[in-house]
Amino acid sequence: MAKNWWKILGIGLLIYASSFTFLAPLDPxxxxxxxxxxxxxxxxxxxxxxxxxxxxxxxxxxxxxxxxxxxxxxxxxxxxxxxxxxxxxxxxxxxxxxxxxxxxxxxxxxxxxxxxxxxxSNLDKNAPIPSNCNITVNTNSFEGFGFPFLPTIFETIRNLIFHVPMWFTMFFIMIVSFSQSIVYLSKGKIINDIRAEQAVQVGLVFCVLGLVTGSIWARFTWGAWWLNDPQLNGAMATFLIYAAYMILRKSIPEENKRGRIAAVYNIFAFVMLVVLLMILPKFTESLHPGKGGTPAFSSYDLDSSLRAVFYPAVIGWIIVGYWMYKIRLRYVQLLRKVDYDE
Amino acid sequence: MNEILHLLSREVQAELRQKHVLWGLLLYTLSTIFVCYLSFEVIEDQAVWNGLLWIIILFASFNAIGRSFDRERTGYNLYLYTLANPKSVILSKIIFNALVLMFLSGLALLLYLLFLGTAAIADARMMQFVGGLLLGSIGLSSALTMISGIAAKSGNNMGMMALLGFPIIIPTMLILMSYTANALAGKPIDENAQNLVLMFVIDGAVISLSYILFPYLWRD
Known part of the structure; x- marks a missing residue:
């Protein structure tokens, strides 16, 4: 029990975040x-x-x-x-x-x-411009607990709690994989290669989930399932790169050789992931918030009540992703034990 | 440095000794462009002109680079790599492939203009455009040489090369296409400064990664 506190924490955070996602109303x-x-x-x-x-x-x-x-x-x-x-x-x-x-x-x-x-229409440009009407204007804002009301996004803002943490989790898991590949190249222990592979598998699951949630969101806010947007194209290219990693692995039978070649490609792939998802979209026009001229989402929609849910959701998903990776890893290690009778 | 030059001259010699490979590449480029001519006749739209040229160059470069670790499958490899530093080997191969691609893409441009008309480059800045082709050759060569090494090691060379190479080359292609599109539209070089910086950053990252990682790939 004491050993598994982080799993309970992750599930708790996800229950908290999803109940907010489905129960909290949208602000007026x-x-x-x-x-x-x-x-x-x-x-x-x-x-x-x-x-x-x-x-x-x-x-x-x-x-x-x-x-x-x-x-x-x-x-x-x-x-x-x-x-x-x-x-x-x-x-x-x-x-x-x-x-x-x-x-x-x-x-x-x-x-x-x-x-x-x-x-x-029909303004008379020569007429004097009137002065402000004299009432004291209240500028208080809505004080309840709810999702911010944003034009064109409306109720679909709830998807923020699912879509964005998928990419955070994928990135975290890919960092795990990347570092395991580096360790494999320097130490040459087969366990590091297994870890790198299992991490990529879990990362791919989150990549697909991110693509799917993003596609659904795009359908309801931008009007199409897929758009020619640098962030979307980068996400798709990332998926292809890592899917190719899995196929590369399957095509090399010998264990040590496979580990080495896959590790080299994995390090390459991670650098490309950083280029595709973090560098390129910053410099090109994008529909996503915070990229190429569109305002960063922290500046207008991450109000304090949303922050209180968004960050727990990110941490919760990362924990669940790591847990999935641990389970995969144990499963593969047991398989190997049976196969080789180690 | 000396070693790199030496390996480079050896690559060139090997290439000249096997002229049929180079002729094969030229024929491949020519026939691709001819097929494009048969299907389009004349391309006036700049975006299509630009995209198609890059696709032709991309496929030609997959063909050219895909075999860069094939040529010497025999025991010669072992002999060479016990003598030479693997880091020099990869650098010399990147430089050699870049040279081949510069030659190929220049030739592709000439044939392309000949067959598909010059309507699209009416107000292009040609110096900037050709600069983009040269830069692209370096970019493609640096990203694909290492991939070619990985693919050669996996056994199934050409199939694996396409599988691994196409996703990896996407960022490079995006930047190159936007660069040459600007040059074709006749925009000043200032508007391409960002593309240039990004291109150098990616090339630098990929070349230094290749430099660091190739020794691990080589050791068999």
Missing amino acids: GILGVENGQVEPGNAEVLVIGYNTHFDTESASMQTFMQSGDVRICGMIAEIVSPTRVKIAFDIPQNLPLSLADVYVNNDHDGTVYLPNALSI
């Missing part, structure tokens, strides 16, 4: 704005919220639109349902931009907003 946000094409004068738009409480919180509700640095207050015209509210704006003759963001605030949901929700 605005899905869209209907009748967003407006002209100067009175305009009524319908704001469609998500997980919001417009009806019960009508007393504390404030709303405004923001174009550039000018803030125009809106009037609550009609509250249709908890997630639907009609807002009337008095659009001025001129504004800094022809696009405006819509903000809605109440005590329960905090501030929810939709960037570029309104597009304003």
Whole structure:
């Protein structure tokens, strides 16, 4: 029992992380704005919220639109349902931009907003730009425990808890394999070669899981199962490289020779993995957060409640991956014992 | 250094002694380009032109490099590698393969222009483009020579070479294609600075890995 504390820890972390993943709600946000094409004068738009409480919180509700640095207050015209509210704006003759963001605030949901929700036509560029409306604006944020509401990602953000730890785990397991290959080349003990091979096998499982979870996520956020994206191509190339490693091993019958050649290739493969998954995507345009111009995900969606789940999930998956590797290793060692009667 | 030069001249001599191999490579390149001509006639689209040229060079280089450890399967190997330092052997082979590939890719470019038309290179920066081909030859040779050594050791040479080589060559090909695409579009060299740096980083890493690891591969 005392020896296996880390296994219990890993399972515990995974139970904690997955229960959060499936139970926690998404933070409130605005899905869209209907009748967003407006002209100067009175305009009524319908704001469609998500997980919001417009009806019960009508007393504390404030709303405004923001174009550039000018803030125009809106009037609550009609509250249709908890997630639907009609807002009337008095659009001025001129504004800094022809696009405006819509903000809605109440005590329960905090501030929810939709960037570029309104597009304003027929602005008179010669008219004076109005000043801010004078209300004190609440900018409190939602205080419950939930996933951050992000445009285009919405509910699929839960996949973050599965998809990203797969790659962390694969990378960890491949480091194990890489270091075992180095030890094999310097010491020449067959056990290190077995370890390297079993680690690659487990790493490949996580690689496939990462590809599958990523593909499903891509289908729901980017609209296709596979895209020509450097991170995706790098992941696929990594899979091919390590799959080739397994085939290379199978094609060499003699044990010592196999170990040496496979170790040399494995060291090569790991360097390529670092190039493919860490260096190249940083320098090319990518849809993934944090790569080539798209903002890093820590900057906008890893809020503190998500951190409290994401990191335990990473550690939990790494522990489970290591455990799988240990089981494979024991299995192969037992097989060898039976075969060679060692 | 002397040893590398010596081994290099020996490689060249061996190559000249077996001219049919080199002629075979040339014929292979010519017939691939001719098949491309039969299927496309003229390529005006830059992306297709660029991609197809690199695919032709890639396959030619697999053919050229795949046999670099084959040629001397006999007892001569044993004789050579008891005398020479394996580190010099791999470096000389990388240099030799790079030279062969430079020659092959230059020739492929000429034949390619001859058969498939010059429409795609109307506003290309040719110096930069040819520089990319030379750089690519070094990149392909450094990544594939070691793979060829591994494949030769595994017995099933050409099949294993393709299996191991194609995934390993992907990063190099990505960078090379983006480099020559920029050169074809006539962009200044500044826009390719990042590709150049990445190319040198990968080449440097792969060559030093080959240098360190080849002795382990060789010892039989």
